[in-house]
Amino acid sequence: MPYTPTHYLPYDFANRRHIGPSPAEMDDMLKVVGAKSLDALIDETIPKSIRQKEPLDFGKPLSERKLLNHMRVTASKNKVLTSLIGQGYYGTVTPPVITRNILENPAWYTAYTPYQPEISQGRLEALLNFQTMVSDLTGLEVANASLLDEATACAEAMTMAQRVAKSKAGAFFVDESCHPQNIEVIKTRAKPLGIQVIVGDPDDLDAQQVFGAIFQYPGTHGHIRDFTDHVAALHEAKAIAVVAADPLALTLLKEPGAMGVDIAVGSTQRFGVPEGYGGPHAAYMATKDAYKRSMPGRIVGISIDAHGNKAYRLALQTREQHIRREKATSNVCTAQALLAVMASFYAVFHGPEGLKAIAQRIHRKTVRLAKGLEAAGFTVEPSAFFDTIIIDVGLLQRGVLQAAVNEGVNLRRVGKTKIGISLDERSGRATTEAVWRAFGIDRNDDDYTPEYRIPDTMQRQTAYLEHDVFHMNRAETEMMRYMRRLADRDLALDRAMIPLGSCTMKLNSAAEMMPVSWREFSLMHPFVPKDQAQGYAELIEDLCDKLCKITGYDGMSVQPNSGAQGEYAGLLTIAEYHAANGQGHRNVCLIPMSAHGTNPASAQMVGWKVIPVETAENGDIDVDDFRAKAEQYADHLAACMITYPSTHGVFEETVHEICQITHDNGGQVYIDGANLNAMVGLSRPGDLGGDVSHLNLHKTFAIPHGGGGPGMGPIGVKAHLIPFLPEQSGAVSAAPFGSASVLPISWAYC
Amino acid sequence: MKFTEEHEWLRVEDDLIVVGITEHASAQLGDIVFIELPEEGTTVSKDDEIVVIESVKAASDILAPIDGEIVEVNEALVDEPSKVNDDPIGDGWFFKIKPSDPSQMDDYMSEEQYMKLIG
Numbered sequence: 078m079p080y081t082p083t084h085y086l087p088y089d090f091a092n093r094r095h096i097g098p099s100p101a102e103m104d105d106m107l108k109v110v111g112a113k114s115l116d117a118l119i120d121e122t123i124p125k126s127i128r129q130k131e132p133l134d135f136g137k138p139l140s141e142r143k144l145l146n147h148m149r150v151t152a153s154k155n156k157v158l159t160s161l162i163g164q165g166y167y168g169t170v171t172p173p174v175i176t177r178n179i180l181e182n183p184a185w186y187t188a189y190t191p192y193q194p195e196i197s198q199g200r201l202e203a204l205l206n207f208q209t210m211v212s213d214l215t216g217l218e219v220a221n222a223s224l225l226d227e228a229t230a231c232a233e234a235m236t237m238a239q240r241v242a243k244s245k246a247g248a249f250f251v252d253e254s255c256h257p258q259n260i261e262v263i264k265t266r267a268k269p270l271g272i273q274v275i276v277g278d279p280d281d282l283d284a285q286q287v288f289g290a291i292f293q294y295p296g297t298h299g300h301i302r303d304f305t306d307h308v309a310a311l312h313e314a315k316a317i318a319v320v321a322a323d324p325l326a327l328t329l330l331k332e333p334g335a336m337g338v339d340i341a342v343g344s345t346q347r348f349g350v351p352e353g354y355g356g357p358h359a360a361y362m363a364t365k366d367a368y369k370r371s372m373p374g375r376i377v378g379i380s381i382d383a384h385g386n387k388a389y390r391l392a393l394q395t396r397e398q399h400i401r402r403e404k405a406t407s408n409v410c411t412a413q414a415l416l417a418v419m420a421s422f423y424a425v426f427h428g429p430e431g432l433k434a435i436a437q438r439i440h441r442k443t444v445r446l447a448k449g450l451e452a453a454g455f456t457v458e459p460s461a462f463f464d465t466i467i468i469d470v471g472l473l474q475r476g477v478l479q480a481a482v483n484e485g486v487n488l489r490r491v492g493k494t495k496i497g498i499s500l501d502e503r504s505g506r507a508t509t510e511a512v513w514r515a516f517g518i519d520r521n522d523d524d525y526t527p528e529y530r531i532p533d534t535m536q537r538q539t540a541y542l543e544h545d546v547f548h549m550n551r552a553e554t555e556m557m558r559y560m561r562r563l564a565d566r567d568l569a570l571d572r573a574m575i576p577l578g579s580c581t582m583k584l585n586s587a588a589e590m591m592p593v594s595w596r597e598f599s600l601m602h603p604f605v606p607k608d609q610a611q612g613y614a615e616l617i618e619d620l621c622d623k624l625c626k627i628t629g630y631d632g633m634s635v636q637p638n639s640g641a642q643g644e645y646a647g648l649l650t651i652a653e654y655h656a657a658n659g660q661g662h663r664n665v666c667l668i669p670m671s672a673h674g675t676n677p678a679s680a681q682m683v684g685w686k687v688i689p690v691e692t693a694e695n696g697d698i699d700v701d702d703f704r705a706k707a708e709q710y711a712d713h714l715a716a717c718m719i720t721y722p723s724t725h726g727v728f729e730e731t732v733h734e735i736c737q738i739t740h741d742n743g744g745q746v747y748i749d750g751a752n753l754n755a756m757v758g759l760s761r762p763g764d765l766g767g768d769v770s771h772l773n774l775h776k777t778f779a780i781p782h783g784g785g786g787p788g789m790g791p792i793g794v795k796a797h798l799i800p801f802l803p804e805q806s807g808a809v810s811a812a813p814f815g816s817a818s819v820l821p822i823s824w825a826y827c
Numbered sequence: 828m829k830f831t832e833e834h835e836w837l838r839v840e841d842d843l844i845v846v847g848i849t850e851h852a853s854a855q856l857g858d859i860v861f862i863e864l865p866e867e868g869t870t871v872s873k874d875d876e877i878v879v880i881e882s883v884k885a886a887s888d889i890l891a892p893i894d895g896e897i898v899e900v901n902e903a904l905v906d907e908p909s910k911v912n913d914d915p916i917g918d919g920w921f922f923k924i925k926p927s928d929p930s931q932m933d934d935y936m937s938e939e940q941y942m943k944l945i946g
Binding site for chain 1: 861863
């Protein structure tokens with residue numbers, strides 16, 4: 078393969094520097110495979126009938142330096158104010174040692190999911206620390222190694238409650254004080270499963286009507302309530318109690334386990350992970366030992382190795398989609414491993430005393446803020462709170478919100494007359510004084526007499542984080558050495574190639590990762606006014622536009638936080654489409670036996686019946702069996718799910734026929750985009766007959782795998798499905814743009 | 828005793844049928860680590876999935892071989908699933924079912940036929 082020295086221009090992106098094999102090595106590989114050139118190899122492998130007509134053209138490619146400049150310009154269109162909106166997302170201070178040694182360290186962020194424990198002991202220990210932290214704080218025996226976000230964790234808790242409850246009631250109660258995004262995602266999840274969702278005041282709950290209930294603790298408007306009696310009533314009715322709890326609040330407040338709660342969920346965002354315009358963050362779930370087999374998500378356990386020494390590994394995997402397929406507890410595959418690791422190190426770094434001190438400071442600051450407002454005649458609710466207060470300002474609402482923005486602070490609009498304020502670890506004197514000024518109060522925050530507004534009965538009595546790891550020497554150097562010791566036990570892409578598949582065989586360039594740490598991308602609260610997030614808006618629009626060009630689809634949603642979530646969102650979109658066309662009875666999904674486990678798992682989450690289709694030895698779909706089954710179920714056919722190229726890497730020429738058969742029988746075609754690596758620039762799922770696909774941005778589009786997350790699974794749809802995307806028909810993730818702060822990585826790649 | 832193609836055995840005990848899995852099946856599954864049994868009092872139809880059995884190698888469903896009511900389940904298996912490996916025909920029984928249609932048993936194999944099946 079001919080090359081010239083100019084192929085190694087300095088700072089040149091996506092040319093020779095990011096293609097691993099050297100020209101000489103490429104020649105060798107071509108010889109082994111028996112092809113004359115790369116172009117010839119592609120012509121031989123990919124059938125002409127599916128090649129795209131026009132090559133991809135995004136204009137002249139940018140060098141790395143130009144790209145970063147372009148991204149700085151875009152980033153500058155985001156305005157970073159101090160956001161005190163709360164609602165599940167809070168300012169936090171990431172210890173620099175964690176930023177430098179985990180978030181920005183390829184040893185941690187290029188790791189794959191720890192299916193092979195022998196080369197994953199480092200991150201397995203970090204994830205076990207995470208589980209221990211969650212289990213201790215919630216007072217529940219077993220915790221998993223993270224879920225995608227708090228809202229989907231709430232939805233998972235609902236379906237888990239239904240599985241384990243002895244009650245046969247068909248309704249699920251949702252505390253009206255839950256964060257609005259939690260309520261919405263629960264509703265979206267419940268609808269196709271026929272679960273009736275009742276939203277109301279916990280005191281009005283009739284436990285006999287429900288198989289389970291979820292409460293927010295503290296409530297979205299700050300309320301601290303003891304749910305012990307509610308839990309007792311639920312247990313009497315053989316129902317399950319779920320609490321969505323703020324982990325930082327749990328350092329001060331009575332823990333869910335002490336109230337008898339069965340399942341606890343929440344987000345660990347405020348343990349050192351920046352808001353990131355909505356993500357990525359690690360959500361948690363913890364439960365009683367008796368229910369562990371019903372819990373979704375990865376669980377790290379302790380086993381012994383061949384020499385009888387203690388070793389970590391993933392445990393109870395028979396719950397998961399890769400083994401149980403449509404009978405799995407959930408379709409979750411990618412989680413938020415890197416973010417869980419960061420949160421666990423935050424807990425290790427601060428220890429129980431440090432975390433409690435942070436929580437106390439936040440609470441005292443909030444009390445001082447409240448007192449200043451009360452002194453000026455405002456009424457502050459609730460009477461007992463942790464970090465969030467509500468003030469009724471009547472007609473002054475717009476004025477106060479605008480005055481706050483002028484002071485560089487975002488407050489939360491609550492109803493038509495109220496303002497919500499949530500303080501956090503970053504809030505200092507200046508913030509409090511700025512908020513007072515927005516309310517027309519001119520005073521200094523200098524009276525530090527400690528006052529607490531948490532009732533004695535609600536204060537935490539039990540110890541937590543007693544394990545040695547949370548009591549290490551916390552000098553920064555010691556932390557750095559601990560992180561390094563763990564990383565040394567792991568094999569990630571910074572040491573060797575991992576020829577696993579799309580999750581690991583992708584670009585992980587340094588330049589792409591840099592913008593993720595910029596404050597304009599990382600310090601944005603997901604619910605800030607749109608005019609403050611113009612940079613993100615442009616970036617997302619351009620990314621979606623490019624992804625549409627690459628895939629041949631007409632519209633995109635970037636809400637789903639993983640491939641499996643994208644599958645679920647894509648199938649939901651199809652279901653909504655059918656319902657809108659009076660075809661809501663369609664509930665059969667054809668899936669080849671060779672499909673990835675998440676496919677059938679996602680289909681059953683949408684309430685569909687999975688009919689497996691025969692595949693040949695080499696993984697090809699048996700077209701005759703497909704046609705027979707499509708015709709057999711023609712009245713009820715909702716969709717088929719195919720992977721292209723197949724999980725065996727073959728570009729089946731029969732794909733047009735499969736799509737045709739599906740459409741002829743009233744179904745829609747879902748093409749799993751996991752193997753898009755093999756198609757970008759050469760062939761487009763939209764052209765093949767697909768109606769919707771998910772893309773794995775943590776595969777082809779360069780978001781590093783982080784040990785099992787973060788991920789992003791946007792879905793592309795043909796025009797007829799656009800009105801049914803999650804933005805219109807029901808959210809699937811807590812944040813409107815999923816894990817927005819990792820989108821710049823994919824944008825840079827494109 | 829009767830045997831099914833899914834390697835379950837059925838034994839008549841007064842007016843109940845006792846059901847478990849054969850030695851061949853338990854050997855194939857490997858060490859059993861967990862068994863999820865149905866609730867006593869449940870009415871089941873033939874081919875309903877009623878038992879989930881997990882070994883170190885796989886997770887498997889056991890289907891109800893006949894229509895009927897689950898009258899008793901072997902609680903001992905919850906704490907000691909290994910009984911299924913140690914004594915699959917005896918102590919490793921899963922449940923006792925009161926058949927609503929005893930003639931469904933006729934469909935199944937005799938011991939001789941089953942031994943031929945597993946070769």
